[in-house]
Amino acid sequence: MIDRLIHQIEMKENPTVVGLDPRLDFVPAFIKEEAYESWGKTPKAAAWAFLKYNKAIIDAVYDLVPAVKPQVAMYEQFGPEGIQAYIDTILYAKEKGLIVIGDIKRSDIASTAEAYADGHIGKVKVEDEAFEVYHEDSITLNPYLGYDSIEPYIKHCKDYDKGLFILVKTSNPNSGEIQDLDLGGEKLYERVGKLVSDWGKELIGKKGYSQVGAVVGATHPEQAKRLRELMPHTFFLVPGYGAQGATAKDLAVCFDKNGLGAIVNSSRGIIAAYKLDKYKKDYSEKEFALASRQAVIDMKKDLQGAFA
């Protein structure tokens, strides 16, 4: 999976992942109205509107970006119909040749982790029948429970050519509360980084990166730089660009000398671009997907500028 991702990044000359984190505030009124006419103001209508909105954005950007990252919480909150929209979004993105990173941040042990792993990146079995359910190419995980909470997924990475991005240093303001704790000579996030690197060492692909990646926030450049040194074979999924305040310069440290090694997420800066001052004079609400396309083009330029 990591080689497929890198191939997509190289082909599209773009390390941007589009965060498909829909909110009803972001969805244009004409889509919501259509949804409410059919289903009333219900979770089902919200789920339908999310899928319609996502498909239009995917159509507008799939030739420019290597991957999308749907955030499951946005769908899960609306119950079974939301989950169906999450799955349908993934299937649609894959039809368009995109790599899909499911931002699920699950954390559980033993048979429970196996259940998540089977459902998301493996197959669930019902007697002699086996089903792919969520279809992600890669998912995010939380490491707090230690290796036995990760092992079932590692096995599936091997068996089904899938990938992981494990939380090391997150982009939120309070991330340091636990992640920056001092272990005497090193910080917790450094130790976790070493563990993640170690967990992935059997799964290094042709391009020198492991199927087991790390989430490293762009809002903490010094720490990201340190982690890049500590984890030379670990691909980074980098949140925090744009809406959360990190600039292209901040996150340049996440890349290696060949301009590889990281994929940078932007969610609302792309999917809700038509609502930003920068784009709303040129794009009407009906043209929301074109605004997203322009935002992707602008972000690509911004990232390339920082590496020049």
Added chain:
Amino acid sequence: MIDRLIHQIEMKENPTVVGLDPRLDFVPAFIKEEAYESWGKTPKAAAWAFLKYNKAIIDAVYDLVPAVKPQVAMYEQFGPEGIQAYIDTILYAKEKGLIVIGDIKRSDIASTAEAYADGHIGKVKVEDEAFEVYHEDSITLNPYLGYDSIEPYIKHCKDYDKGLFILVKTSNPNSGEIQDLDLGGEKLYERVGKLVSDWGKELIGKKGYSQVGAVVGATHPEQAKRLRELMPHTFFLVPGYGAQGATAKDLAVCFDKNGLGAIVNSSRGIIAAYKLDKYKKDYSEKEFALASRQAVIDMKKDLQGAFA
């Protein structure tokens, strides 16, 4: 919520929570056959079988236990229909007067955490309409991202009278890999324990315990003892009894001098009791729910014996 939970524990003189973590291996053949006849060997059949199985167990134990804890992974793996079975299990348990702890172990930040909080313990809004979706009374969370990943849930605890159990020290063999790291004078799980205690200090109920509880594994009695001292106002959800190897004596340290302060989970030891040597001579597969009832009675005695 914590006062309601304690009231149920006192009324039923039993601090047992039944872990509703169904697996197809556990579900009696006659239920599975009925499911496969209607829906084929499909995720839908698995979801239907789980709900039927859970309802029979709830019917057999609801007068004896204060709470149930469905593990969402077991349902989520089967997709939207699994999620519907999770919700229907919760609604059925609540009809029977049980407190429901959703074992979801979510971890995310800002607007994402809000989406989880709205869906699980609050209300999701679709314009001017608001919907309860998952209906849990309480949920489990992972603290690795720090306070901004917890805050939206705390707000909902206040607004909707709900509860949380935040992972502090888990019961799995590798839990120490990160949780036991030495911060120089204290261990990481102790620091996290203090944070959890602090996060809950505005939400202490009439019985002296906060709506913000902690997950503290029974498989590490010395550490549980230390946490009980550090966190006098924090209610513990204690996994690890039975199948994972902890005995009633091991977990006695989780309780206060009044025999309160903790609720002890058992999953397969109760829900799959009819498969255990101890019960299978007295209960046929058809009588699986009666075996679960007997397992609850035996566990209650075992716990009471350890406190005597």
